[in-house]
Amino acid sequence: MNNLESETIEPKHGRGRTLALVMGGGGGKGGAHLGVLETIESIGIPIDLMVGTSIGGVVAVLYAAGYSVREIADTFAATSIWRLMERDPLGLGMLGLKRFRTTMDDMLGDMTFEELRIPVALVAADLVSGQEVVIQSGPIVEPLMGAIALPGIFPPLNRDNMVLADAGIVNNVPVDVARRLGADKVIAVDLGGACADFQITATGSGPLGLVNLLPSVPMTVANRGLAILVAQLTRFQLAANPPDVLICPEVNHIGMLEFVRVAEGQSAGAAAAQAVADQLLEIGKWRTAGSETLMLLRPPLAAQAVGAALQAA
Template identity: 25%
Template sequence: MVPKIGIALGGGGARGLAHIGVLKVLEEEGIPIHCITGTSMGAVIGALYSQNPKADEIIEKFRENLNADFYQQLGLNHLKKESAREGEFFQQALQKIKKRIVINLAMNKPAILKEVRLREILAKFIKPGNIEDTQIPLGIVSTSLQSGQDILFRTGNIIDALTASSSIPGFFSPTSVSDDLLTDGAVSCPVPVQFLTEMGAELTIGVEINLHHFAPIKELNIIEIMTRVNLITSRNLAHLMVNKADLAICPDTKDIQWSHFSRAEELIEAGIQITKAKMPELHEIIRKKYPWYKRVFLQI
């Protein structure tokens, strides 16, 4: 009997495409995945893989759909053209928000884009259905704006849950569920390792794809300082969470930003390279925790 291995896929916008490379190597190495949890883009990749655990087919799906219409539909066509000085996606989004703040306040909008835009793009990638019907057990994480708590979806409509998990604050409207308002899961749970054990995992893998280095602050003002503080807090929380896993995988996404979907091939390759490098460590963890696995399966 093989140990039940669970993998938690963190949020990170376009950088989440590195998750595909991670899953591809695990698949090729014959490492079985018992369950998957995901936040934001990690939830999207996790949903794709749980519905159809074939990484190469997921890669091909992104190659087919990452086009001009994709950027236009998600409202990224302007963001991706911002200068490198703008840095993180949230910073770029903030610049766009600032430009439209008067209009938004006048119209009392909670965000730049309605959640229907996000639903439409998700529907291009995700098969309709329920979370409980996926081939691999799946947990999708969102954040309650009312309570600040993590919300774990293990049943129900998969598009609804992914919309809630991927609603970037200020950019997409929060999702209304009963009396609650749900937003991007990365706000409270950037790498949802803690839910894997309750889903039956005996060995956990966490994948964290935040930026590890920040660009210098160019304009010293209140908004830039608050944005940087938020980025630091998010990164440090992600590091704490991923290190709770038996194995932490952190692909080197270099300077690739949240909106750089055009760099998909680089991101997938980053996931492939780090996971190949981590395979000896994974096998060693399995040997130490499960000596019977060593005797029966590794024959060493």
């Protein structure tokens, strides 16, 4: 487990032009990240570092591992959340992550962070200290399970005297982490509504909205309250550490566990990215100025790997 200050990203194209993409948490809303990536690809912007919280971390590691946007979208769309998750046998969460881990094992195997084609920093929360934890070395799949473990819903991960859980409760859109890792400019994607006035919808909103999963009134109210707190925290953090480009897909209508609505999320992400296309073009020109690295080298993994993962789900 790496200490945040122990490692920075050394750009291969020279100092002063390291561009990071920060992807926030949001569960089933995460399809929006794919639409943003699709737009970034179409513009031809090379990304030097990816920083992800929760579903943003899942998308980041799969993309950096070599899966295409379409392959990741197909995986989400074909995956029923009820097939992936079951009751946690240890009682540390309402639902377990055993089947989800099997899917990630099939897709990523024993891959380490060092083997990714784009450096990735995965952000989790330590429930013991209350602090964020940044993982950027060693095997990927195990810490990923902690990084998506919403407290009380999914079981946290015990690791290195820490109890790792979803970082949405401490830093849902970690722009500051990207800066501290050496990013000169940052593109950030917020799925939780901190870009606009926060609103509660019938299906749940905010990065921690679990209304579709937890119909009981007390739990629904508790999770809506938590969603508001996280959105307000994110609003404050983004004001204190603003990215160079902030992308805010309109995805509050998509439930936390509605991964099958990936196409809607992807469309919303693409639309939001297109809305700031001028800013993206400018940052793309800045990034590629004086550099021969004009395209992102990311050959997709074998299609058989995707098929195997879907079969195992």
